[in-house]
Amino acid sequence: MTVYVATPADGAAWITGASSGIGRALALELAGAGWTVVATARSAGALETLASGARDLAGRIVPMPGDVTDAPAMAAMAARIEAELAPVALCVANAGIYLPQDGLAGSAEAFSQTIDVNLKGTINVLLPVIAAMTPRRKGQIAVVASVAGYSGLPTSAAYGATKAGLINMTESLKFDLDRAGIRVQLVSPGFVDTPATADNPFPMPHLMSVEAAAKAIAEGLKGKAFEIAFPRAFVRQLKFLRLLPYSLYFPLVARATGWAKKPL
Numbered sequence: 001m002t003v004y005v006a007t008p009a010d011g012a013a014w015i016t017g018a019s020s021g022i023g024r025a026l027a028l029e030l031a032g033a034g035w036t037v038v039a040t041a042r043s044a045g046a047l048e049t050l051a052s053g054a055r056d057l058a059g060r061i062v063p064m065p066g067d068v069t070d071a072p073a074m075a076a077m078a079a080r081i082e083a084e085l086a087p088v089a090l091c092v093a094n095a096g097i098y099l100p101q102d103g104l105a106g107s108a109e110a111f112s113q114t115i116d117v118n119l120k121g122t123i124n125v126l127l128p129v130i131a132a133m134t135p136r137r138k139g140q141i142a143v144v145a146s147v148a149g150y151s152g153l154p155t156s157a158a159y160g161a162t163k164a165g166l167i168n169m170t171e172s173l174k175f176d177l178d179r180a181g182i183r184v185q186l187v188s189p190g191f192v193d194t195p196a197t198a199d200n201p202f203p204m205p206h207l208m209s210v211e212a213a214a215k216a217i218a219e220g221l222k223g224k225a226f227e228i229a230f231p232r233a234f235v236r237q238l239k240f241l242r243l244l245p246y247s248l249y250f251p252l253v254a255r256a257t258g259w260a261k262k263p264l
Contacts, residue, residue, distance in 0.1 A: 003183065003224045004138060004139075004140060004181065004183045005140065005183075005221070005222050006089040006090040006139070006140040006183075006221075007089070008033070008034040008035045008036065008059060010087070010089035010090075010138070011036075011086040011087035011088060011089030011090075012035070012036045012037070012038055012062075012081055012085050012086040012087070012088055012089060012090075013030050013035045013036070013037045013038065013088075013089065013090040013091070013092065014037075014038040014040065014078075014081060014088050014090070014091045014092070014125075014129070015027050015030070015037060015038070015039055015040065015091075015092045015094055016040045016041070016068055016092070016093055016094050016095035016121075016125055017040075017041055017068075017094040017095030017096060017144075018037075018039035018040055018041050018047065018050065018094070019039070019041030019042070019043045019046035019047055019050065020041075020046065020194070021192070021194040021210055022094060022144070022189065022192060022194070022210055022213050022214060022217070023039075023041070023092075023094040023095070024039075024046075024050055024210070025210040025211050025213065025214035026092060026094070026213075026214040026217055026218065027039045027050060027054070027061055028050070028053065028054060028057070028061075028214070029211075029214040029215060029217075029218045030059065030090075030218060031054045031057045031058070031059040031060060031061050032054075032057045032058060032059070033058065033059065033218065034058040034059045035059040035090075036059055036060055036062065036085060036086060037054075037059060037060070037061045037062065038061075038062050038064050038081050038085065038088075039051065039061050039062065039063050039064065040064050040065065040066050040068070040077065040095075041065065041066075041095070042065060042066070042067050043065070044063065044065040047061075047063030047064075047065055048063055050063065051063045062085065064077055064080070064081070068095045068117060068121030068122070068124055068125055069116045069117055069120065069121050069124070070124070071120075071124040074124040074125050074128060075124075075127075075128040078125075078128035078129055078131075078132055079128070079132075082132055087132070087133075087136065088129055088132055088133065088139065089138075089139060089140065090139075090140045090141075090142075090221070091125065091126070091129045091139070091140070091141045091142070092141075092142045092144065092187075092217075093122045093125045093126055093141070093142070093143050093144060094144040094187075095117060095118075095121050095122070095125075096117060096118045096121075096122075096144065096162075097113065097114060097117045097118065097159075098114075098159045099113065099114055099158055099159065100155035100156075100159075101155060101156070101157040101158045101159075102155070103157055104264075106157065106158075110158055111157075111158045114158040114159055114161075114162055115158075115161075115162055118159070118162035118163065118166070119162040119165050119166065119169075122143060122166060122169075123169075126141065126143070126173075129141060130177070130180075130182065133180070133182050134180050134182070136181075137180060137181035137182075138181050138182070139181070139182045139183070140182070140183045140184075140185070140221070141177070141182060141183070141184045141185070142184075142185045142186075142187050142217070142221060142228070143166055143169070143170045143184070143185070143186055143187065144166075144187040144189070144217075145163045145164075145166040145167045145170070145186055145187060145188050146159070146160075146163040146188060146189060147188050147189065147190050147229065147234065147235060147238050148160040148163050149162075149163030149164040149165075149166065149167045149188070150164075150167075150188075150238050150239065150241075150242050151238070151241065151242040151249070152253075153253065153257070154253075154254075154257050154259045154262075166186075167186060167188070170184060170185075170186045171186070174226065184226075185220065185221070185225070185226055185227070185228055186226060186227045186228070186229075187217055187220070187227075187228045187229075188227055188228070188229040188230075188235065189208075189213055189216075189217075189229075189230060190205075190206055190208065190229075190230060190231050190234040190235065190238075191204035191205070191206065191207045191208065191234075192207070192208050192209070192210055192213045193207055193208065193209050193210065194210060205234055206231040206233060206234040208230070208231060213230070216228065216230040216231075241253065
């Protein structure tokens with residue numbers, strides 16, 4: 001079976017959460033490879049700065065500010081890209097937030113906001129993109145989850161729950177999207193050096209720069225694998241841990257993260 005890989009000649013690439021972190025670095029990476037990249041985030045100023053920084057690249061970045069939690073706005077944006085620029089050949093649903101949670105003093109508002117952005121926001125982007133790609137029977141979609149979705153980790157009760165949901169959702173969508181000629185991939189980064197991870201109160205093994213993460217994603221988009229997961233050594237460790245019985249898993253993770261000695 002031939003694996004479809006979208007190219008700049010097929011249309012535009014749409015990246016959400018593109019004003020900072022992985023999304024910003026990936027927008028520059030794809031623009032450097034000749035793509036017309038539609039960059040979406042809430043900060044219009046940050047997107048304009050991003051677009052200006054891409055002027056000497058082979059492709060271009062078109063800023064389209066928007067909030068992924070607004071479903072009608074995302075549907076309208078997908079239609080606008082198709083009408084004014086080009087078909088959406090590649091969509092990277094990357095927008096997300098990380099609000100650390102103390103399990104003994106959780107915030108209902110933080111849980112709700114995390115679900116609205118990470119999970120429902122991704123759905124708001126994917127549905128109109130799938131609807132546009134289906135008649136063409138061609139397209140490529142990447143959903144950015146996280147290795148935090150593999151199993152429970154300290155401070156990740158809200159974030160990890162949404163990323164686990166994205167993993168399951170992407171796996172489930174693949175059955176139908178394959179039949180429609182739409183390629184879907186799962187992106188599972190490890191720790192990446194962004195403002196969201198800067199204050200993590202535990203060691204972050206194999207910490208990567210956003211530029212290295214963007215290159216790994218860009219290479220994975222051209223490959224055949226369903227999951228683009230990195231760094232590989234860390235991914236292997238976490239996938240092994242989730243195979244362990246809980247009687248081993250919890251003590252090992254508590255010790256590795258320092259949670260075993262965390263004062264109450």
